[in-house]
Amino acid sequence: MNTSLSLRQRSRALTSDELHQIRWLTLLTPHERRRAVENLRVAEVNPGEFVCRTGKPVTYWFGVITGLFKMSADSFEGLNVTFTGIPPGGWFGEGTALKREAYRYNIQALREGLIAGLHVETFHWLLDQSLGFNRFVLKQLNERLGQFIAAREIDRMSNPNVRVARSLAALFNPVLYPGLESVLRITQQELAYLVGLSRQRVNEALAYWSAQGAIQVEYGGLRVLDLQALQQAGLNPN
DNA sequence: TCATTAAATTGTT
DNA sequence: AACAATTTAATGA
Numbered sequence: 001m002n003t004s005l006s007l008r009q010r011s012r013a014l015t016s017d018e019l020h021q022i023r024w025l026t027l028l029t030p031h032e033r034r035r036a037v038e039n040l041r042v043a044e045v046n047p048g049e050f051v052c053r054t055g056k057p058v059t060y061w062f063g064v065i066t067g068l069f070k071m072s073a074d075s076f077e078g079l080n081v082t083f084t085g086i087p088p089g090g091w092f093g094e095g096t097a098l099k100r101e102a103y104r105y106n107i108q109a110l111r112e113g114l115i116a117g118l119h120v121e122t123f124h125w126l127l128d129q130s131l132g133f134n135r136f137v138l139k140q141l142n143e144r145l146g147q148f149i150a151a152r153e154i155d156r157m158s159n160p161n162v163r164v165a166r167s168l169a170a171l172f173n174p175v176l177y178p179g180l181e182s183v184l185r186i187t188q189q190e191l192a193y194l195v196g197l198s199r200q201r202v203n204e205a206l207a208y209w210s211a212q213g214a215i216q217v218e219y220g221g222l223r224v225l226d227l228q229a230l231q232q233a234g235l236n237p238n
Numbered sequence: 239t240c241a242t243t244a245a246a247t248t249g250t251t
Numbered sequence: 252a253a254c255a256a257t258t259t260a261a262t263g264a
Binding site: 207219 | 246247248249250251
């Protein structure tokens with residue numbers, strides 16, 4: 001659980017197939033794109049592996065190619081507080097990269113996946129150069145803001161079962177586009193950190209939703225059967 | 239490939 | 252928070 005990714009050592013250039021998955025590349029001019037591609041690297045990550053940790057200097061702007069990652073911060077007691085899940089197509093670190101600070105959060109892989117990194121210098125160069133790139137980064141920031149607000153809304157909800165359901169849905173929502181993996185590998189302990197409940201209460205909530213047929217609990221993870229039921233939890237009294 | 243053991247995770251109290 | 256039961260991962264014959 002404590003291995004940390006070293007992009008420098010394990011990275012390689014991207015295949016053209018992987019490059020096609022990076023949407024913002026299409027927003028660049030050929031010249032800009034060439035320079036961006038030159039400074040892009042990818043690395044395989046194993047479940048539990050950290051991509052970046054709080055306090056480390058920013059060297060890359062990261063993007064998820066495949067897999068599922070979670071963004072969390074270390075609280076003062078050393079507990080982990082999860083903010084949000086990051087699905088394929090999501091890029092992060094722009095906030096800290098902009099200010100050239102150290103990372104203020106951890107990014108950890110929930111399952112094995114592929115992570116891409118654009119060197120910060122290139123990131124800044126693109127910000128100075130490309131209008132389309134700026135627009136993309138702005139959209140990312142806005143999206144992140146929305147996620148934080150949603151996270152706060154979930155925090156306010158009183159019913160623990162509902163909180164678990166909505167948190168799961170939030171983690172899944174962006175991921176569950178047609179045909180995508182419906183198995184979420186996350187322990188009940190991690191989920192407990194995610195929603196801010198005790199592990200046994202999460203266990204109880206999972207049993208509840210399992211009985212409702214919305215999920216299927218498995219060892220070391222769970223399967224989402226009815227995302228809509230999770231999303232709409234708490235809306236209509238049940 | 240199978241049996242044994244350790245570690246991780248889950249289900250309960 | 253602690254415990255037992257279950258599942259997975261690792262090891263070595």
